[in-house]
Amino acid sequence: RYFHFCKLPGRVMGIRLLRFTSVVIIVLLLVAGALTALLPNIKDDKMPNLRREPKTQSQSALDSFTLIMQTYNRTDLLLKLLNHYQAIPHLHKVIVVWNNIGEKIPEEMWNSLGPHPVPVIFKVQTVNHMRNRLQNFPELETKAVLMMDDDTLVSAHDLAFAFSVWQQFPEHIVGFVPRKHISTPSGVYSYGSFELQNPGFGNGDQYSMVLIGAAFFHSGYLEDFQRQPEAVYALIDETQNCDDIAMNFLVAKHTGKPSGVFVKPVDIRNLEKDTNSGYSGMWHRAEHLLQRSYCVNKLVNIYDGMPLKYSNIMISQFGFPNYANHKNKM
Amino acid sequence: RYFHFCKLPGRVMGIRLLRFTSVVIIVLLLVAGALTALLPNIKDDKMPNLRREPKTQSQSALDSFTLIMQTYNRTDLLLKLLNHYQAIPHLHKVIVVWNNIGEKIPEEMWNSLGPHPVPVIFKVQTVNHMRNRLQNFPELETKAVLMMDDDTLVSAHDLAFAFSVWQQFPEHIVGFVPRKHISTPSGVYSYGSFELQNPGFGNGDQYSMVLIGAAFFHSGYLEDFQRQPEAVYALIDETQNCDDIAMNFLVAKHTGKPSGVFVKPVDIRNLEKDTNSGYSGMWHRAEHLLQRSYCVNKLVNIYDGMPLKYSNIMISQFGFPNYANHKNKM
Numbered sequence: 001r002y003f004h005f006c007k008l009p010g011r012v013m014g015i016r017l018l019r020f021t022s023v024v025i026i027v028l029l030l031v032a033g034a035l036t037a038l039l040p041n042i043k044d045d046k047m048p049n050l051r052r053e054p055k056t057q058s059q060s061a062l063d064s065f066t067l068i069m070q071t072y073n074r075t076d077l078l079l080k081l082l083n084h085y086q087a088i089p090h091l092h093k094v095i096v097v098w099n100n101i102g103e104k105i106p107e108e109m110w111n112s113l114g115p116h117p118v119p120v121i122f123k124v125q126t127v128n129h130m131r132n133r134l135q136n137f138p139e140l141e142t143k144a145v146l147m148m149d150d151d152t153l154v155s156a157h158d159l160a161f162a163f164s165v166w167q168q169f170p171e172h173i174v175g176f177v178p179r180k181h182i183s184t185p186s187g188v189y190s191y192g193s194f195e196l197q198n199p200g201f202g203n204g205d206q207y208s209m210v211l212i213g214a215a216f217f218h219s220g221y222l223e224d225f226q227r228q229p230e231a232v233y234a235l236i237d238e239t240q241n242c243d244d245i246a247m248n249f250l251v252a253k254h255t256g257k258p259s260g261v262f263v264k265p266v267d268i269r270n271l272e273k274d275t276n277s278g279y280s281g282m283w284h285r286a287e288h289l290l291q292r293s294y295c296v297n298k299l300v301n302i303y304d305g306m307p308l309k310y311s312n313i314m315i316s317q318f319g320f321p322n323y324a325n326h327k328n329k330m
Numbered sequence: 331r332y333f334h335f336c337k338l339p340g341r342v343m344g345i346r347l348l349r350f351t352s353v354v355i356i357v358l359l360l361v362a363g364a365l366t367a368l369l370p371n372i373k374d375d376k377m378p379n380l381r382r383e384p385k386t387q388s389q390s391a392l393d394s395f396t397l398i399m400q401t402y403n404r405t406d407l408l409l410k411l412l413n414h415y416q417a418i419p420h421l422h423k424v425i426v427v428w429n430n431i432g433e434k435i436p437e438e439m440w441n442s443l444g445p446h447p448v449p450v451i452f453k454v455q456t457v458n459h460m461r462n463r464l465q466n467f468p469e470l471e472t473k474a475v476l477m478m479d480d481d482t483l484v485s486a487h488d489l490a491f492a493f494s495v496w497q498q499f500p501e502h503i504v505g506f507v508p509r510k511h512i513s514t515p516s517g518v519y520s521y522g523s524f525e526l527q528n529p530g531f532g533n534g535d536q537y538s539m540v541l542i543g544a545a546f547f548h549s550g551y552l553e554d555f556q557r558q559p560e561a562v563y564a565l566i567d568e569t570q571n572c573d574d575i576a577m578n579f580l581v582a583k584h585t586g587k588p589s590g591v592f593v594k595p596v597d598i599r600n601l602e603k604d605t606n607s608g609y610s611g612m613w614h615r616a617e618h619l620l621q622r623s624y625c626v627n628k629l630v631n632i633y634d635g636m637p638l639k640y641s642n643i644m645i646s647q648f649g650f651p652n653y654a655n656h657k658n659k660m
Contacts, residue, residue, distance in 0.1 A: 157533055164532075165643065178648065178656070194653035202494075203487055205649025262648060268658055312649070313495065314656060318508065318592060318642040319535025323524035326508070326644060328598055 064092035065144035065163060065216060070133035072099040073279040075106065077271050078150050085148065086117050089160050092142045094120040097135075099128045130282075131236045131243045136222045143170070145222065149213035151281060155267035161317045162263045166216035169261050173251055175215025178207035178262040181296050181308055189300065191245070191292040199310055206310035209248040210260025214268065217251070224250060231302045235295060241282060242295035249299050249307055258311035266321065394422035395474035395493060395546060400463035402429040403609040405436065407601050408480050415478065416447050419490050422472045424450040427465075429458045460612075461566045461573045466552045473500070475552065479543035481611060485597035491647045492593045496546035499591050503581055505545025508537035508592040511626050511638055519630065521575070521622040529640055536640035539578040540590025544598065547581070554580060561632045565625060571612060572625035579629050579637055588641035596651065 067085055071078045078096065086094060098105050105122035121139050125132045133147065144166060146159065154176060166174040181189050182196050190196060199206045228250065236243045251259035272280050282288065300306050318326060397415055401408045408426065416424060428435050435452035451469050455462045463477065474496060476489065484506060496504040511519050512526050520526060529536045558580065566573045581589040602610050612618065630636050648656060 160532060161534075161642070168643070176658075194649060194656075198649065202490060203650050204491075204647050205653060207648060262656070264646075264656055265658055312491070312647055313498070314646045314648040316594075316644045316646060317534045318537060318644040319524060319528065320533050320642070323535060326524075326592070326594055328506075328595060 061092075061142050064090045064142050065146045065166075066092050066140050066142045066219070067094045067146045067148060068097065068133055068137070068140075069094065069148050069150055070097035070099055070130075071150040072128060073277050074150050074275045075100070076277065077275050079106070080271070080274075081148070081150065081153060082120065084153065084156075086120065088156050090163055091118050091146075093118050093139065095137055095139055096120060096122045097133045098122050098124050099132060101125065101128050129237060130240045131233065134222060134225050134243055134247070136226050140219050140222070143219055144216055145219050146216050147212045147214075149281075151270055151272045151275070152214050153269040153271055154214055154265060157317075157320065158263070158265045158267060161320070162216055165261065165263055165315055170218055171251075171255050172258070173210045173212060173215050173217045173248065173260040174263060175210040175212065175217075175260065176263055176265040176268055177211040177214050178260065179209045179211060180205070180207045180310070181209070181306075183306075189293065189296045189306070191289065191296045201310060201312075204312055206312050207260065207262055208252075208258065208308040208310050209245060210262055212244040212247050214265075215260070217247070221247065221251060221254075224254065229302055232299070235298050235302070239291050239295060241288065241291050242299075245292060245295050246299060249303060252307040252309055253303065256309075258309040260311070262311070262314050264314050264316045266317075390422055391472050394420045394472050395476045395496075396422050396470050396472045396549070397424045397476045397478060398427065398463055398467070398470075399424065399478050399480055400427035400429060400460075401480040402458060403607050404480050404605045405430070406607065407605050409436070410601070410604070411478070411480065411483060412450065414483065414486075416450065418486050420493055421448050421476075423448050423469065425467055425469055426450060426452045427463045428452050428454050429462060431455065431458050459567060460570045461563065464552060464555050464573055464577070466556050470549050470552070473549055474546055475549050476546050477542045477544075479611075481600055481602045481605070482544050483599040483601055484544055484595060487647075487650065488593070488595045488597060491650070492546055495591065495593055495645055500548055501581075501585050502588070503540045503542060503545050503547045503578065503590040504593060505540040505542065505547075505590065506593060506595040506598055507541040507544050508590065509539045509541060510535070510537045510640070511539070511636075513636075519623065519626045519636070521619065521626045531640060531642075534642055536642050537590065537592055538582075538588065538638040538640050539575060540592055542574040542577050544595075545590070547577070551577065551581060551584075554584065559632055562629070565628050565632070569621050569625060571618065571621050572629075575622060575625050576629060579633060582637040582639055583633065586639075588639040590641070592641070592644050594644050594646045596647075 067088070069078070069081070069085070082094065082096075085091070096105075105124060107122060110116075110120065110122075123132075123135075123137065123139075144163065146163070148154070158176065162174055162176070166172075179191065179193055180196065180199065181191050182199055183189055194205060198204065199208075225247065228246070232246050236246060248259040285291075316325065397418075399408070399411070399415070412424065412426075415421070426435075435454060437452060440446075440450065440452075453462075453465075453467065453469075474493065476493070478484070488506065492504055492506070496502075509521065509523055510526065510529065511521050512529055513519055524535060528534065529538075555577065558576070562576050566576060578589040615621075646655065
């Protein structure tokens, strides 16, 4: 080797240079990788967040919606409903909130039965909590969210129409299940539906909430939900209930108007009876409605006031299924 | 008289002064009178006039409406309807546009049957023109107008609800009779109702006009109507028709949105058959619908484009007459 010394310097220098360069490159890459991982999420705390920017500024982000469906112990219903919902017009993506703790998601089976019209993402949860579905999922790219219970079947026609209505009322919860609160002389509120006394503003009934288990709402409200008082989360976790009432409080406070717009469904069905799991849903618990009245009063305490407002607007689709729905004697 | 000459100057001067002063005063009064008569009406030409200031800034101007009803050759129906409409909640005043040229208004009879819940003003017209009802009546004090044909009976419930809907959509024509236009491959438009083909935006039908013969709209639009191209007035006068189509064009141009919001009436009736006059209304003329298609095309020429937009939103009153109107299988 000594004899090649005169020739080696070039090569040695070359090799040293090469090593040096490689080391520099590798270090730079590591630094870049570290920087990328450490970049903070830029959050605008002041804005009420209806101006959430979708991650892709594509047309689809404005003209389509993301279905978020939480599921517990009814995978048969989930899969049946997914076959239906995956093909709804204007659907961008499905996020399945998997509350079956410790159980594997049916990913293999799902993929083996592909291709599917839209991406379906299974989000594995660590605890079986009702409010898991109200996370600000990073996979969410659209301004609109459609939230459905895992036992509720709404027709494509109804969903397409309700989505078009939501686009005209984007700051409201636009959905198919209206509920109301009433106040009583004692100042204690009660929660219920048509069976409760009408609130007494003229004729007919009023609603002050639209349940999120079958409704469209702005994805910005999921972001807002992350910034609520701790007591709200505690209440929802304590009752495993009332996340939807809390969302209505949030929206009503934000808009100063009735939180929801009720769209009368033509075809909505509850598939509870069709499950093999024997599990029939939280609302069958004896204390379910009493809990919801309890939640209304607790939320009034937490928010220091009653923000819910009444509405009696019921929206239907003109001339669907046919013109008989607007025929009159004239 | 000569002897009094020394005393007369005072009196003579006094009389001359008096005459002079009187003449000056009279001249001043004449000038003042002339000035008052010549004062111009101050009009704000630039504003689109939805900011019309009511003459009294009272609460009633905001929370009530003025009924404008044009009448021709059906005084029996008019009086029957007035008994009903004069008692509608939130009604401020009635303006009857009297198209019975040369015939005395039933003022004596009206007064002899008083007192009445609200003032009713009979506006005598000089020619029997369809567009007489679209004048900017100085008696109009409210932001809202309810316009009704003199053969149309709408229940108080429907009117109270529709007024509350108008208050939520004040820039739209909120009413009970939806119509539409369709375009054809030749570019010629057609006017009609459910019998025409659906415009083809998804399921069901669409409407692009709400007729003003049974509708609420903002009184500012009456002011706007006075500033339309002459050809519009000529068209309405030529056809004795289409004033309502013209109003829908005006509103659609102004808002850039569908001109109307359709409220499905629970109880609306046509009383034509009940008149003793034998007169049964313009829409029975053979050419009525063809004329309206003709008007649509003429207005597109006049306004250099088709401003009408489609909507399929149908609004009903939640839980009225009873909760069955929103019951579902869930």
